[in-house]
Amino acid sequence: MDSLTQIVLGASVAEAVAGRKFGNKAILWGAIAGTIPDLDVFFRFLYHPIEASLVHRGITHSLLFAICVSPILAHFVSKLYKSQNEYKTWLYLFFGAIVTHPILDMFTNYGTQFLWPFHFRISFNTIFVMDPLYTLPFLICVLISMFIGRNTRLRRRINYFGLGYSSLYLIWGIVIKLFILSNTESYFKEAGIVNTNRVMVKPMPLTSFYWNIIGESENEFVLGYKSIFYSFDKNDVQIISKRNHIPINKLKWKGQNYSNDLRLFCNDYGFVTKKDSSLYFFDLRFGVSTMLTDKKNRDPFFGYILETNKAGEIVKTTPYRPSKLWSEVDFDNYVKRIFHK
Numbered sequence: 001m002d003s004l005t006q007i008v009l010g011a012s013v014a015e016a017v018a019g020r021k022f023g024n025k026a027i028l029w030g031a032i033a034g035t036i037p038d039l040d041v042f043f044r045f046l047y048h049p050i051e052a053s054l055v056h057r058g059i060t061h062s063l064l065f066a067i068c069v070s071p072i073l074a075h076f077v078s079k080l081y082k083s084q085n086e087y088k089t090w091l092y093l094f095f096g097a098i099v100t101h102p103i104l105d106m107f108t109n110y111g112t113q114f115l116w117p118f119h120f121r122i123s124f125n126t127i128f129v130m131d132p133l134y135t136l137p138f139l140i141c142v143l144i145s146m147f148i149g150r151n152t153r154l155r156r157r158i159n160y161f162g163l164g165y166s167s168l169y170l171i172w173g174i175v176i177k178l179f180i181l182s183n184t185e186s187y188f189k190e191a192g193i194v195n196t197n198r199v200m201v202k203p204m205p206l207t208s209f210y211w212n213i214i215g216e217s218e219n220e221f222v223l224g225y226k227s228i229f230y231s232f233d234k235n236d237v238q239i240i241s242k243r244n245h246i247p248i249n250k251l252k253w254k255g256q257n258y259s260n261d262l263r264l265f266c267n268d269y270g271f272v273t274k275k276d277s278s279l280y281f282f283d284l285r286f287g288v289s290t291m292l293t294d295k296k297n298r299d300p301f302f303g304y305i306l307e308t309n310k311a312g313e314i315v316k317t318t319p320y321r322p323s324k325l326w327s328e329v330d331f332d333n334y335v336k337r338i339f340h341k
Contacts, residue, residue, distance in 0.1 A: 001104050001127075003035060005135045009104055009166070010034015010097035011142050015159045018093045021086065023150035026093060027142065029077060033097035036069070037061045037105075049304060049317045050258045053265050061102035062116035070095035107170055109202050109285050119264065125202040125285075126173035132206060134169050138162045173208050177201050180211050180226050188215055191234035193222050200269060202285065205292065210338040214269060214284055219243070221271070221284060225291060229339050238290055238298060246272040246279065251306070254313035272306070279306035280320065291337060293328040301325075 001009075014030020022029075040060040044052040059065055074090035083090075102112040111123025127134060141162025148155040181201045188196055196215035204210040209229065215222040221240040226232050251259050251272065262270060266283040273280055286302035303320035 001108060002130045002135075003038065004139070005130075006034045006038065006101050006104070007031045008034075008135060008139045008142055009100055012138065012159055012162050012166075013096045013100050014093045015142070015145060016156075016163060017096050018089050019145070019150055019155065019159065021089055022093075024146055025081070027146060029090075030093060030097040033073065033094050034101055036098055037065065037101045048256070048258065049319055050261050050265070054261060057102070057105060057110055057112045057121070059113070059116050061105060061112040062114055063099065063102075064116060066095055066099035066102075070098060104170075107173065124174065124177075125200065126177050127170065127208065128203045128205055130206060131203075131208060133208065134166060138166045141165070169208070173203065176208060176228060177203075177211070180213065183232075184213050184215065184224075187213065187224055187226065187232040187234075188222060188237075190232060191222075191224065191237040193217075193237070196222060200285070202287075204287070204338075205334075207338055210291075212287055216269070221269075223284075223288060223290070227338055227340075230341055233341055236291070238288070240271070240284075242271065244273060246274065248272055248281075251279070252308075252311075252313045254309065254311075254315045258317070270303075277308075279308060279314065280304070281306060282320070289322070289325050289328070292330070292334050293325065294330040294333045296330075297325050297328045299325060 010033050011027045011031040014026045014033065018026040037060045040056055040058065043055065047055055070091055073094045074087055078087045078090045102114050105112045106114060106122045107124045107127045108129050109123055109125045110129065111121035113119065114122050141158050145155050145159045148158070181199065184199045184201065188194065193215065195217045197218070198216050200214045202212050202214070204212050204225070209227060211226045213224040213226060215224070219242050221242070223238040223240065224232065225236045248259050248262050248270065253259070262281060266285060269284045271282055271284070273282070280303055282300035282303035284300060286300065288300045289297045299322055301322060305318045305320055306314045307316040309315050
């Protein structure tokens with residue numbers, strides 16, 4: 001999730017653990033602890049761009065990291081406030097604020113290596129990385145709590161309401177996803193598509209009301225869209241043919257081979273195509289721009305530019321930046337489409 005959401009979650013968890021003892025100091029340190037796992041972004045420059053994508057939400061988003069770092073932070077802060085007898089409370093505060101960060105990130109499509117050093121990522125794909133309907137009510141509860149006496153029942157109730165709301169919102173996302181997933185076969189049949197081998201369902205940007213369905217067959221990817229407010233529209237289905245795609249495991253690299261890393265990262269929902277003199281890798285899990293631009297642009301959001309030498313070997317990898325795309329975003333139309341055709 002975005003940094004603000006993680007700050008709010010860390011602050012609220014810390015308030016629940018130690019707000020009565022430490023007041024707003026608990027909220028402050030919980031907010032700080034809630035951002036710590038994302039410090040891994042500052043080490044990306046040390047890695048190849050593809051490796052950096054796997055490093056992010058890796059070790060710092062693991063249960064092991066929370067277990068190891070929490071005692072260190074608890075020791076430091078308890079000494080800072082000369083409250084050694086409160087070490088255990090600080091320990092619970094930091095562990096709770098840190099470990100809930102990767103747990104929340106599990107619900108996004110990027111996922112986390114929560115069980116690092118094992119390489120697989122846990123990803124439920126039930127909430128977009130930024131969702132105002134999740135964050136804003138939660139934030140309001142934390143802010144109100146800060147201005148109420150720490151020993152009052154009202155402060156605890158408001159904070160617990162925020163935690164309860166955020167948890168129910170995550171459950172809501174799971175329920176909606178499972179409902180859409182159970183009906184994907186009938187949705188695609190409406191569009192005349194009957195041979196998808198596997199299907200993925202994920203939320204569209206900024207909402208849990210509008211969902212992207214990605215199906216794959218031997219020859220194509222199929223993208224559909226489903227709002228909870230109206231029936232599936234077969235006219236919105238987008239086909240991405242694999243005819244001109246280059247298999248990821250057939251890529252030639254100068255030096256280290258990153259094909260397996262690409263496949264691991266995209267969970268095989270990616271493809272490579274040639275444009276101009278370069279190769280482009282796109283990860284469909286992060287979606288395409290079709291509905292955000294009212295079908296004016298259909299390019300994927302996330303990928304890499306793979307520059308090759310004369311021998312066809314990949315010599316340079318840079319993140320794909322769809323700069324033109326943002327000028328074509330029609331946000332008003334996108335919001336309208338969430339609620340009606």
